[in-house]
Amino acid sequence: MPEPIAFTLNDKPVRLAADPERPLLWVLRTDFGLTGTKFGCGEGHCGSCAVLVNNVASRSCLLQLKHVAGKDVVTIEGLAKNGALHPLQKAFMAHDAFQCGFCTCGMVITGAAFLRTHPRPTREQIVRGLEENFCRCGAHQRIIAAMQTAAEQIAIANR
Amino acid sequence: MKPEDYLALDFTDLPTLPAGQLDKHIEQLVQARAAEQPMPPERAAAPEGPTGARPGYPVNRRDFLAWLGTGIVVFVCLGDMAAAQETRRQRGGRGGVPADFNAFLRIGEDGRVTCFTGKIEMGQGPITSLPQMLAEDLEVPLESVDIVMGDTALCPWDMGTHGSMTTRSFGPALRAAAAEARAVLLELAAERLQVPQSQLVAQDGTIVDQQNAQHRVTYAELTKGQKITRHIDGHPPLKDPAQFKVMGKSHVHHDGLEKVTGKAHFAGDIRLPGMLYACLLRPPAHGATLKSADTSAAARIPGVQVIKEEELIATLHQFPDVADAAREKIQAEWEVPPATVDDQSIFEHLLKVAPEPTSRNDAGDLTTARKDAAKQFTSTYLNSYVAHAPMETHTALAEIKDGKATVWVSTQSPFGAQNEIARALGFPLEDVRVITPFVGGGFGGKSQGSQAVEAARLAKAAGKPVQVCRTREEEFFYDTFRPAAVVKIDSGLDAAGKIIFWDYKVYFAGERGAAHFYAIPNSRTASAGAAWGASADAHPFATGAWRAPGNNTNTFARESQIDLMAAAAGIDPVEFRLANLTDERMIRVLKTAAERFGWTPAKAPSRRGYGVACGIDAGTYVAAIAEASVDAQKGTVQVKRVVCAQDMGVVVNPEGAQIQMEGCITMGLGYALAEEVHFQSGKILDTNFDTYELPRFSWVPKIETILVEHPQLPPQGGGEPAIILMGALVANAVHDATGARLWQLPMTPERIKKAVESRGA
Numbered sequence: 001m002p003e004p005i006a007f008t009l010n011d012k013p014v015r016l017a018a019d020p021e022r023p024l025l026w027v028l029r030t031d032f033g034l035t036g037t038k039f040g041c042g043e044g045h046c047g048s049c050a051v052l053v054n055n056v057a058s059r060s061c062l063l064q065l066k067h068v069a070g071k072d073v074v075t076i077e078g079l080a081k082n083g084a085l086h087p088l089q090k091a092f093m094a095h096d097a098f099q100c101g102f103c104t105c106g107m108v109i110t111g112a113a114f115l116r117t118h119p120r121p122t123r124e125q126i127v128r129g130l131e132e133n134f135c136r137c138g139a140h141q142r143i144i145a146a147m148q149t150a151a152e153q154i155a156i157a158n159r
Numbered sequence: 160m161k162p163e164d165y166l167a168l169d170f171t172d173l174p175t176l177p178a179g180q181l182d183k184h185i186e187q188l189v190q191a192r193a194a195e196q197p198m199p200p201e202r203a204a205a206p207e208g209p210t211g212a213r214p215g216y217p218v219n220r221r222d223f224l225a226w227l228g229t230g231i232v233v234f235v236c237l238g239d240m241a242a243a244q245e246t247r248r249q250r251g252g253r254g255g256v257p258a259d260f261n262a263f264l265r266i267g268e269d270g271r272v273t274c275f276t277g278k279i280e281m282g283q284g285p286i287t288s289l290p291q292m293l294a295e296d297l298e299v300p301l302e303s304v305d306i307v308m309g310d311t312a313l314c315p316w317d318m319g320t321h322g323s324m325t326t327r328s329f330g331p332a333l334r335a336a337a338a339e340a341r342a343v344l345l346e347l348a349a350e351r352l353q354v355p356q357s358q359l360v361a362q363d364g365t366i367v368d369q370q371n372a373q374h375r376v377t378y379a380e381l382t383k384g385q386k387i388t389r390h391i392d393g394h395p396p397l398k399d400p401a402q403f404k405v406m407g408k409s410h411v412h413h414d415g416l417e418k419v420t421g422k423a424h425f426a427g428d429i430r431l432p433g434m435l436y437a438c439l440l441r442p443p444a445h446g447a448t449l450k451s452a453d454t455s456a457a458a459r460i461p462g463v464q465v466i467k468e469e470e471l472i473a474t475l476h477q478f479p480d481v482a483d484a485a486r487e488k489i490q491a492e493w494e495v496p497p498a499t500v501d502d503q504s505i506f507e508h509l510l511k512v513a514p515e516p517t518s519r520n521d522a523g524d525l526t527t528a529r530k531d532a533a534k535q536f537t538s539t540y541l542n543s544y545v546a547h548a549p550m551e552t553h554t555a556l557a558e559i560k561d562g563k564a565t566v567w568v569s570t571q572s573p574f575g576a577q578n579e580i581a582r583a584l585g586f587p588l589e590d591v592r593v594i595t596p597f598v599g600g601g602f603g604g605k606s607q608g609s610q611a612v613e614a615a616r617l618a619k620a621a622g623k624p625v626q627v628c629r630t631r632e633e634e635f636f637y638d639t640f641r642p643a644a645v646v647k648i649d650s651g652l653d654a655a656g657k658i659i660f661w662d663y664k665v666y667f668a669g670e671r672g673a674a675h676f677y678a679i680p681n682s683r684t685a686s687a688g689a690a691w692g693a694s695a696d697a698h699p700f701a702t703g704a705w706r707a708p709g710n711n712t713n714t715f716a717r718e719s720q721i722d723l724m725a726a727a728a729g730i731d732p733v734e735f736r737l738a739n740l741t742d743e744r745m746i747r748v749l750k751t752a753a754e755r756f757g758w759t760p761a762k763a764p765s766r767r768g769y770g771v772a773c774g775i776d777a778g779t780y781v782a783a784i785a786e787a788s789v790d791a792q793k794g795t796v797q798v799k800r801v802v803c804a805q806d807m808g809v810v811v812n813p814e815g816a817q818i819q820m821e822g823c824i825t826m827g828l829g830y831a832l833a834e835e836v837h838f839q840s841g842k843i844l845d846t847n848f849d850t851y852e853l854p855r856f857s858w859v860p861k862i863e864t865i866l867v868e869h870p871q872l873p874p875q876g877g878g879e880p881a882i883i884l885m886g887a888l889v890a891n892a893v894h895d896a897t898g899a900r901l902w903q904l905p906m907t908p909e910r911i912k913k914a915v916e917s918r919g920a
Contacts, residue, residue, distance in 0.1 A: 012160055013160055014160045014161070014162070015160065015161060016161070016162055022478070022480055022481075023480050026478060026479050026480040029479075030436075030477070030478050030479065031162040031478075032162055033430060034421070035421070035424070035427070035428035035430070036420070036421015036422070037421070038425075038427075038550070038551070038599075039427065039552070039628065040550050040551075040552075040631070041631040041847055041848055042630060042631055042847075043631070043847050043848075043849070045847060045848035045849060046550065046848055048550055075421070076419075076420065076421035077420070077421050079420075080420060085419070085420070089419040089420065090419075092415070092418075092419045093411060093412075093415035093416065093419055094411065096411050096412050096415070096814060096815075096818055098282075098412075098415070098418050098419070099282030099283065099284075099600075099818065099822055100281050100282030100549070100550070100551070100597070100598065100599045100600040101282065101414065101417075101418030101423050101597060101599070102425060102549070102550040102551040102599030102600060103550045104418050104419060105419075105421045108419055126856075127856040127857050127859075128857075130856045131855055131856050131857055132855075133856075134550065134848065134853050134855070135550070136548060136549055136550050136600050136602075136826065136853060137282045137600055137822050137826070138821060138822035138823065138824065138825030138826040138854070139818070139821075139822065139825075140825055140854070140856050140859040141821055141825070141859055141861075141862050142818070142821070143856075144856070144859075
């Protein structure tokens with residue numbers, strides 16, 4: 001049995017005795033049942049599998065279990081705190097910023113991380129920040145609008 | 160905390176409130192964004208996604224029929240629908256829910272209304288628009304309507320979700336059922352309240368005496384203890400559009416909360432105890448034959464089960480990554496036939512193998528008109544194979560218990576998948592249940608259920624539930640691509656700049672959108688080779704329907720040709736179109752788009768980078784104008800603004816319709832500028848998004864959409880029309896910017912540079 005790897009998952013300490021080289025994506029989806037993190041391409045191109053690792057949006061299909069040892073991992077299931085949605089989640093709903101919804105979780109995770117480091121983003125910055133996340137349905141214009149709304153709402157809340 | 164403890168957590172601190180109760184905050188956002196919009200609907204008992212095991216729904220057929228029998232149930236078969244005929248023929252009185260109808264709804268004793276449909280939700284919005292249609296004619300609040308979709312055990316037979324048919328065909332059936340149910344409720348109320356029906360009015364889930372508003376009875380009260388079933392064939396009177404309360408108003412999507420919190424379940428998210436994940440041995444090319452396969456090394460990996468059943472060879476494990484690693488250990492030898500055609504030579508090949516084009520829509524006398532023409536134009540347009548590339552790859556989970564199969568499938572055609580699975584397993588149809596959770600994009604590519612058949616066969620062999628989830632490479636390999644196609648056009652102008660003849664031949668795209676809509680006295684439209692099916696031998700791999708099949712190619716060719724004639728005549732391209740149009744609907748959408756854009760007439764190339772295109776798809780008229788800039792050195796295009804006007808008859812959910820238009824415009828940039836499948840005969844060279852490019856955020860222009868009102872016309876298609884314009888729209892803008900005409904899609908930097916270099920040559 002391999003040595004257990006300990007990390008924090010959605011604010012809860014977890015330990016998993018598994019091959020340390022297993023992809024984080026499948027550990028999350030199967031071992032932990034967190035299916036909001038999606039498989040889209042398996043090679044880091046599309047961003048459907050994004051999770052926060054120490055607040056940085058990361059592609060879980062490229063990360064191995066050992067890479068998150070001792071770190072703080074947040075999936076879409078853990079983004080809402082104390083029963084309140086993240087402002088970006090609300091903004092996605094308000095703007096209908098999705099169609100099929102398959103890329104949405106990765107999009108929200110990536111966008112939420114971006115807004116932490118870019119509290120007052122321009123449209124161009126938002127575009128660059130989400131450039132490596134794919135949406136096949138074409139919800140891009142609404143996703144940009146949702147990002148702008150969320151940034152405004154976060155600014156209002158922090159005032 | 161160990162994983163098993165973690166799995167036991169249900170994240171109860173997550174918000175579980177229905178959309179309308181989230182908090183004031185989100186409601187303010189919605190209101191601020193569109194003051195004319197109503198609040199997001201509430202759902203007292205939000206079902207878990209469109210399908211699946213929901214509390215309160217029976218899970219087997221006998222219980223379902225018994226459950227259905229309570230309350231008020233209305234079955235509708237609209238006799239004039241092609242679907243209705245297919246329903247009779249294909250169902251043939253087999254098991255499942257009763258046959259011979261397209262739609263039904265049930266009003267329960269609690270007053271909640273449930274609509275059952277074999278249609279599925281893949282992002283196009285029926286989870287919101289169908290309840291709107293039902294609520295409108297039943298006179299109930301939208302929040303009291305639930306919808307069950309794509310479950311073969313609970314829903315009426317359906318031919319599949321494609322062709323923009325959900326709102327056009329299914330919608331009227333559902334509205335007819337709702338109107339009938341309202342009539343039943345009025346009858347019951349007249350008896351209960353002891354007043355004539357004519358004195359009663361239905362509103363908000365209640366029947367009210369118009370002479371005494373306190374004298375009223377709710378649907379729930381009326382339904383209690385009832386067992387009323389109605390079958391209707393005809394068209395009950397439907398509402399005057401001017402009276403619409405729920406339809407025609409924008410509603411934010413009902414599935415928002417699930418989709419932004421990760422709670423929305425797609426086929427790959429269903430978990431069953433003891434389930435295994437399967438990876439299948441795949442050929443290196445279409446047409447390859449397996450010589451040998453040694454699976455011994457794979458079988459030695461602890462926990463791996465190997466299944467070999469004729470051509471089906473798979474590794475199974477409780478973790479998908481281990482199953483995948485095991486597959487890598489299979490030593491397989493393949494015989495691959497030599498490549499004879501590739502993405503360069505395919506067009507020549509297609510023209511060589513094409514049958515003689517057959518024509519429809521002949522008018523006038525082409526031979527004489529050719530002689531009379533002042534100017535003639537002969538062009539050939541090429542369009543490449545394009546992948547559907549939904550973000551969710553084809554996925555299925557199959558469980559076989561007591562000789563019955565339950566399969567969760569990402570499909571646009573649950574009943575088609577049910578059929579395929581039953582045949583493969585040798586099960587009677589009624590022993591196969593297909594459940595369609597949320598589908599992560601389809602675009603026509605999820606019409607076949609081969610992954611469901613694989614999962615079902617493996618589940619039967621393994622004796623455990625099995626999931627098959629295609630890798631991205633498999634998704635490209637097994638995609639039914641939009642067919643590569645060729646269009647040849649001869650056309651001519653008279654001395655006054657009017658189009659005098661039009662001779663159109665399309666090869667392998669299909670006829671959808673091939674017929675022009677201009678006022679041309681002498682014309683012929685001919686088509687050779689179907690887009691799929693009968694033309695299978697012409698292509699090295701499978702082809703199939705791709706969002707507005709055929710029409711993307713046909714509209715690219717037609718609207719490019721119209722544009723080059725306008726330029727040759729020295730007439731502004733919008734004015735040229737208007738001068739050659741008599742169809743009032745088209746004139747109206749074109750004028751609307753031009754006005755909103757702020758179009759000012761100029762002869763192309765005006766160097767402004769303006770493009771225009773018009774088209775008809777699924778009964779909907781659409782016109783768009785774009786502004787683009789071209790970097791001639793790099794060959795790159797940036798589309799800066801697109802204004803799109805659409806006449807789609809009655810609009811059920813304006814917000815939803817505009818979302819679809821925006822999606823079409825954005826997705827369409829892909830096939831216009833970059834998307835193209837690379838191959839050498841049966842070997843698909845694109846295996847992921849590194850070589851096959853999808854539209855990105857930086858590509859997206861400012862998009863403005865306009866719904867041209869046409870309330871006298873029933874709802875027409877909405878999910879496909881606007882995408883048909885994108886090839887010609889961008890090509891015409893590139894021409895206006897540079898004077899270079901692009902004859903082939905996609906307009907890659909290489910092709911644009913070449914076109915700019917050979918300009919005027």
